[in-house]
Amino acid sequence: MTQYILRRVLIAIPTLLVISFVIFAVLALAPGDPLAQFALNPAIPESTRQLIRIQFGLDQPWPLRYAKWITSLFRGDWGFSFSTKSPVIDLVWQRLPQTLQVVGLAYLIAVCLAIPIGILSAVKQYSLFDTMVTFFSFIGFSVPSFFTGLLCILIFAVNLKWFPIVYSTTLEINSLATFGQQVRQMFLPVFVLVVQQTAALTRFMRSSMLDNLSLDYVRTARAKGLVERVVVTRHVLTNSLIPVITLIALGIPTIFAGAIITENLFRVNGLGALLITSINNSDTPVVMALTFIFSILTVMFNLIADIMYGVLDPRVRYG
């Protein structure tokens, strides 16, 4: 087991290097100008732009820039952002709490909802409950978040005025009232994300349960005279959770990527919003850092998922 983990970690290093190189190359070759917002301003002539490019190190050829980036990364330096002129890592730390609060909480709620709903709708297949769940999860699945988000804003924020449109990231929670405010401002973005994620996970949980429900060992358990509740929870559930847990583990890195559309819609300004504005502003160091952190997490959680598979399913052996 230890040997397996060690080997996987060692394989991960060249994988990450290749990933970082590819991302860097794509970003370097893609068109864009960090000063694009001032593109037509005659007060910023080409000579000024050239000075700024030199300051950013953009006057050097990109393979050299990559070499510099990767070596400073080994020293723990993620570089500085073109738009804030300050260290990238500070920005990431600043954005992380918002993303964890909103996207992380939504993921947690989605998992907590999806598993029991999935189980129930599998056990009571084709019942009214199952039909409803299927219907709503297909809606949640197929309606994009920019649509549900806008709809929620229109109904609950603009017409009913229950929730604010603008998310305040500087709200200090020091009393019950401010806590209430925080809950209110988090409600809509979390709701939009929960709808989408629950939908997907419910479908997965349901089909995984159904796969197992029709197997021989279930029939055997029932034939032995076990109570249906025990059959479902002890036998079927434990087995059908294995793929679901892997899926949940693989989904965790996406929390850190933020939810680009939802964050933008509600102005949560977490990591997703940071990524998209940085891409728009050609703020290469920030895009590099975010995508690279994301790839590290993906590789890591892949490994964790694989290990968990072995823990949960004794038939799997690592060699």
Add this chain to the structure above:
Amino acid sequence: MSHKRLWTWLVLMVTATTLLAACGRKPAQTPPTTAPVAAGTTAPATTAPAATDVPKPTTAATEIPTAAAPAAGGALKILYAQAITVINPYQSTGTKDLDGATVIFEPLARYNQNDELVPYLAEEIPTLANGGVAKDNKSITWKLKKGVKWSDGTPFTADDVIFTWQYCADPGTACVWTSVFANVDKVEAVDPTTVKVTWKKATANPYSTFVSNTGMIIQKAQFANCVGANAVKDAACQKANLAPIGTNAYKLKEFKPGDTVIYEKNPNYRDAANTFFDTVEIKGGGDSTSAARAVCETGEVDYAWNLQVPAAVLTPILAAGKCDTVAGGSFGVERININFANPDPALGDKRSEPDQPNPILSDLKVRQAIAKAIDRKPIAEQLYGPAGSPTCNISVVPLAFTSTDLTCERDVEGAKKLLDAAGWLLPDGKSVREKNGKPLKLTFQTSINTIRQGVQAIVKTNLADVGIQVDLKAFDAGVFFGSDPGNPDTLQKFYSDLQMYTNTPSDIGLDSYFQDWTCANVDSSKNQWKGGNDTRYCSKDYDALFKQFTSELDPTKRAELAKKLNDFLVNDVVVIPLINRMTPNGKLKTLDGPTYQTFDSVLWNIQSWKRTS
């Protein structure tokens, strides 16, 4: 099974009706009607119709006691579509950063909404009459206000002004506004409250430096070690860029780059007793539509910047009645540029090079026909709404410099006659004109943007009416405006016959604005398409007129020449001005102070903003 289906349908229908009912409530949007429904349990306070300012209608009642008369204090909440990322104005990457810096910093003087100078750190505006501007236009002497303090309590002196110049003029600093200081020979302190700026060559616009949002004064003590490469590389300077010390009414409290800036009252401000708000909060991100809703419908924020929303969407939001739009001046003129070079792909590397004349558009009659065929009215009314008004001029600010002679009504018959005269005839049964067997086909490019694609569609139909076929292209704004010499889709390469974008003079002098149509500035592969004249227009007469303009120092004569330059360009149809764009900013009716702006930040007078009843 069947009765189960029935149940399913019933539940679905109930859900659907609830949703529809919630949506349908929209027209009756007055606080008294919704409050009992929406906030019945949470905040009975909001039902009072006499409430003067209710930025937070529901549960906010517990935190901010809403006074009957607006007492000073509270928070001013501002929404920007783009978030502020850096506060040092000399390291800014967009207008939003300059606006963020404006709340903290002051220049010597600012422009008001009528493009007149208002002294800020200066005691008075130096003029020829009061001897502040030298007779030979080679220097200007500013008297500074006495007793001004930085927000850290230290005195503001002439040294800070000199330092600001040294900071930005150093090439290593990579200051964004180097061009503002390009003509500065030296800046000296005559005494601690008098500064003399000497120009390299006599200038007609002595107010280009230390004025407006590109001339704000930074503190020498804070940035002394940040000149040159240190400006962004040194850790202390990085901190200073994000948390600078200023002289304006507010100072920095908290800054999350790319998200929110919170400012608080500066107790050392010279008029601190009259600063209305306790805090100012500028939040960035999101889309313009929801920003408009946050001001006009929910009243969550007091002010929203640049509500660039199609008129059809914006008008019903404004109808909620909580807000006013602040629009005026000029954010720039949306124009169609004519390519005087041939963009034919068959030319390969010679494509759009200035020595390849455009086979269709080199003919003045064709250009005139295009200009006559375009109808500005639907563009302004259906697409721009409060965000722009039709214009026939390419130079619309300052008002004294704007031509009043031109008209640009649509004239379809006139356009057809011109095309007939130019030899482009309409063959029987065809809808596109031809000359020598070649059809009259043009390509028309712009950036991707809902409104711009709307304009493209209108222009296409307008020109189809006179027998010109237009093929439309649109590119991502980052690419189109990106000035990347390796990319074929930039506005500088101009690989099409017509293109549309907005441009605006960067300073009130207009020299650099009119320079972009001179022969010397023509874009080509030789100058890596960095000339600035993307039309490739080159006329000796225009150049002569431009030279006369730049060498003229008398303001009245300059105004006449600026009008002539404008008329020259429009009459020769080098450009087709369409819309004078205004950034419509939205403000709550209870907020007093915001004005429109052309040559300065829209927050130029934020120190005097207040709430009224």
